[in-house]
Amino acid sequence: MHTRNTRRARLVTGALTALTLTMTAAACGGDSDDPETGGEATTISVATFNEFGYEGLIDEWNSTHDDVKIEQVKVGTWDDAKANLYTKLAAGSGLSDIEAIEGDAIAAVLAESDAFSDLTDPAVEGRWLDFVVERGTSSDGQLIGYGTDVGPEGICYRSDLFKKAGLPTDRDEVAALLGTWDDYFALGEEFVDAEPDVAWYDSSGGLAQAMLNQVENPFESDDDVIETDNAELKAVWDAVTGNAEKLSTRTGQWSDDWTASFQNDGFATMACPGWMLGVIEGNAEGIEGWDIADAFPGGGGNWGGSYLTVPAQGDNVEEAKEVAEWLTAPEQQTKAFAAKGTFPSQVEALSSPDVTDAVNAFFNDAPVGQILANRAEAVTVQPHKGPKYSDILQAFQAATLRVDDGSQDADESWEQFQADVEALG
Amino acid sequence: MSQTKPDDADTRSGRDVSSLPLRGPRSRENGVTRHLTWRQRLSRWDARWAPYLFVSPFFLVFAVVGLFPLVYTAYVSLHDWGLLSGKGEFVGLDNYREVLANPYFLKQTVNTLSIFVLSSGPQIVIAVVLAAMLDTQLRGRTWWRMGILLPFVVSPVAVAIIFGSLFGDKYGVINQGLELIGIDGIAWHTDRLASHVAIATMVNWRWTGFNALIFLAAMQAVPRDLYESASLDGAGKVRQFLSVTLPMIRPTMIFVVITSTIGGLQIFAEPRLFDQTNARNGGPDRQFGTITMLVYDFGWQLRDLGRASATAWMLFLMILVLALINLVLIRRLGSLGGGR
Numbered sequence: 001m002h003t004r005n006t007r008r009a010r011l012v013t014g015a016l017t018a019l020t021l022t023m024t025a026a027a028c029g030g031d032s033d034d035p036e037t038g039g040e041a042t043t044i045s046v047a048t049f050n051e052f053g054y055e056g057l058i059d060e061w062n063s064t065h066d067d068v069k070i071e072q073v074k075v076g077t078w079d080d081a082k083a084n085l086y087t088k089l090a091a092g093s094g095l096s097d098i099e100a101i102e103g104d105a106i107a108a109v110l111a112e113s114d115a116f117s118d119l120t121d122p123a124v125e126g127r128w129l130d131f132v133v134e135r136g137t138s139s140d141g142q143l144i145g146y147g148t149d150v151g152p153e154g155i156c157y158r159s160d161l162f163k164k165a166g167l168p169t170d171r172d173e174v175a176a177l178l179g180t181w182d183d184y185f186a187l188g189e190e191f192v193d194a195e196p197d198v199a200w201y202d203s204s205g206g207l208a209q210a211m212l213n214q215v216e217n218p219f220e221s222d223d224d225v226i227e228t229d230n231a232e233l234k235a236v237w238d239a240v241t242g243n244a245e246k247l248s249t250r251t252g253q254w255s256d257d258w259t260a261s262f263q264n265d266g267f268a269t270m271a272c273p274g275w276m277l278g279v280i281e282g283n284a285e286g287i288e289g290w291d292i293a294d295a296f297p298g299g300g301g302n303w304g305g306s307y308l309t310v311p312a313q314g315d316n317v318e319e320a321k322e323v324a325e326w327l328t329a330p331e332q333q334t335k336a337f338a339a340k341g342t343f344p345s346q347v348e349a350l351s352s353p354d355v356t357d358a359v360n361a362f363f364n365d366a367p368v369g370q371i372l373a374n375r376a377e378a379v380t381v382q383p384h385k386g387p388k389y390s391d392i393l394q395a396f397q398a399a400t401l402r403v404d405d406g407s408q409d410a411d412e413s414w415e416q417f418q419a420d421v422e423a424l425g
Numbered sequence: 426m427s428q429t430k431p432d433d434a435d436t437r438s439g440r441d442v443s444s445l446p447l448r449g450p451r452s453r454e455n456g457v458t459r460h461l462t463w464r465q466r467l468s469r470w471d472a473r474w475a476p477y478l479f480v481s482p483f484f485l486v487f488a489v490v491g492l493f494p495l496v497y498t499a500y501v502s503l504h505d506w507g508l509l510s511g512k513g514e515f516v517g518l519d520n521y522r523e524v525l526a527n528p529y530f531l532k533q534t535v536n537t538l539s540i541f542v543l544s545s546g547p548q549i550v551i552a553v554v555l556a557a558m559l560d561t562q563l564r565g566r567t568w569w570r571m572g573i574l575l576p577f578v579v580s581p582v583a584v585a586i587i588f589g590s591l592f593g594d595k596y597g598v599i600n601q602g603l604e605l606i607g608i609d610g611i612a613w614h615t616d617r618l619a620s621h622v623a624i625a626t627m628v629n630w631r632w633t634g635f636n637a638l639i640f641l642a643a644m645q646a647v648p649r650d651l652y653e654s655a656s657l658d659g660a661g662k663v664r665q666f667l668s669v670t671l672p673m674i675r676p677t678m679i680f681v682v683i684t685s686t687i688g689g690l691q692i693f694a695e696p697r698l699f700d701q702t703n704a705r706n707g708g709p710d711r712q713f714g715t716i717t718m719l720v721y722d723f724g725w726q727l728r729d730l731g732r733a734s735a736t737a738w739m740l741f742l743m744i745l746v747l748a749l750i751n752l753v754l755i756r757r758l759g760s761l762g763g764g765r
Contacts, residue, residue: 260596405709425727
């Protein structure tokens with residue numbers, strides 16, 4: 001009797017020990033170095049989010065360089081990358097050698113410019129569009145990040161769903177219908193009346209981003225005072241929440257439902273900056289009918305566009321600078337554009353035939369190079385985005401979702417948004 | 426020579442601590458104070474102090490990784506303290522006041538308690554029942570026992586992904602199934618209670634098997650002759666379970682309840698991964714945000730370690746109080762079941 005009990009108990013403990021060991025072993029497994037790189041090579045890690053189109057470039061670098069290797073660390077969204085960034089900035093270690101920063105947050109990161117290397121280099125002078133360099137430079141002249149792409153926005157749409165609803169499908173005809181936001185919403189009403197099961201646009205959050213990027217001072221005044229109770233922002237709010245019921249999928253942008261809606265004919269249009277093309281192609285794999293119109297309601301708009309920064313805490317700052325410089329050179333960004341549609345911010349790349357003549361097979365062979373170049377030219381407003389922009393935007397997105405899911409009405413949610421902004425301190 | 430003999434014998438047997446005279450009076454038998462040898466004294470000190478020495482590493486490590494952070498967090502909570510800017514002015518209890526005045530604090534406390542009750546309660550009941558069933562003469566016992574532990578091996582992230590596709594608001598498996606039979610889908614990420622149920626399900630999935638194994642180990646330590654005499658007295662299986670098994674595993678029950686209280690109130694990964702919003706604060710209206718998520722929000726999203734530390738301290742006190750309440754409750758319940 002007793003021995004059987006002991007044996008049983010021993011079995012259970014043995015099993016537990018084995019499991020614990022397996023888990024520990026698995027946990028340790030991730031840290032081991034790739035034996036192929038050998039002991040000599042320095043590995044430079046590049047942390048990115050969404051799609052940067054760097055996979056091919058990294059292979060190219062690694063096959064021609066023996067002393068320095070690049071390793072990409074990818075996360076899903078900027079918000080996750082941002083949480084990681086601040087945690088490790090505070091810890092003083094643990095960041096990748098190169099950290100990609102979303103354009104909306106570059107002002108916030110500039111406030112911590114001591115933690116980043118100065119990337120000023122005569123070799124890169126004049127490489128980027130002026131506003132890209134301006135946003136990435138601190139008041140005392142430190143260049144904190146190398147620009148990767150910009151996000152001139154067009155309207156991506158499902159021509160097959162347009163056809164079903166009796167709307168024109170040709171991209172020029174569609175473009176002609178999208179002069180103002182009122183035109184865009186009116187066309188949406190028409191579409192949803194014909195196709196009640198399909199939403200007009202992908203998410204209220206996406207629409208909000210598109211509209212906010214046409215406002216001079218969405219959240220902060222020119223001297224970075226937070227002013228979220230302003231008329232222009234309220235107008236965006238009213239448009240976003242007022243149309244949500246009928247026209248939006250009412251899912252959070254980047255949520256699982258949002259991703260799934262690409263495969264389920266969930267919506268017909270979305271505001272798409274260049275880098276979004278790669279996201280759409282990935283989420284809508286196997287879906288035919290996507291196209292892009294050379295138009296944007298209410299004038300042009302720039303959404304996002306990122307920077308590569310080199311945190312000063314890294315062990316290989318010099319090599320990291322070299323890699324960042326290479327990745328953001330016009331030739332490389334041109335290839336990233338071909339891979340994922342990330343439209344170059346480099347002056348030289350903008351006139352390269354590889355960009356201007358580019359067509360995208362997934363988007364019905366649309367001349368995306370020409371379209372995005374036109375869209376970039378149409379941008380008249382570069383909104384002022386201060387150090388709190390990214391944080392306030394997060395609260396704003398949550399506020400639109402509260403109206404989307406019906407947990408609050410527009411006025412209640414607006415009040416709570418103001419309180420959330422207050423709490424940012 | 427002959428006088429030293431007993432001493433020699435003493436020191437030889439001195440390895441056996443119990444046979445040593447531990448207290449002074451015993452060595453003064455017959456009123457004669459015997460002079461202790463150096464080795465005797467050494468072995469006395471050994472017997473007296475060695476146990477403390479052996480347990481000290483835990484307390485030393487605890488002082489470094491447990492006590493120090495606790496005290497330091499209290500220190501931080503009394504200051505203006507930015508995540509990146511570091512220590513600012515001493516502000517007294519201002520951070521605590523600010524947190525208590527923040528409507529999210531109350532809301533997320535209620536969420537935490539609700540998720541805790543929804544997870545720990547069913548979890549322990551199911552775990553005990555499972556363990557009782559595994560404590561029988563099943564065919565392929567080992568296989569079943571290993572099987573219930575499988576969910577525990579899966580990382581919470583993977584669990585969140587799997588359950589995320591089950592609990593999707595629009596295209597989730599459950600809601601699509603409900604719509605097939607003509608019922609409206611459940612707003613898993615919007616409705617407060619529904620979101621708590623979804624998160625509790627994830628937690629239960631992961632921890633029930635683990636707790637069942639702990640209960641199983643306890644049940645196997647119950648002397649089998651108790652069951653024999655119980656069945657001789659005519660007690661059925663259910664009666665045996667209630668009157669023998671449950672009272673006998675009470676210490677284990679206390680252990681599991683306390684650990685699940687501590688774990689349940691600190692729940693973080695599941696709700697954060699369940700969240701579909703960009704900020705991941707537990708839903709756009711914090712429907713399922715927990716206290717630890719509020720700590721994270723204050724500390725890392727609003728980058729204010731002062732408020733984060735104040736919240737963390739209040740959470741610590743809450744855990745302390747709840748763990749004590751649970752301890753008392755379980756003692757009561759146990760003695761009710763055990764005392765006839």
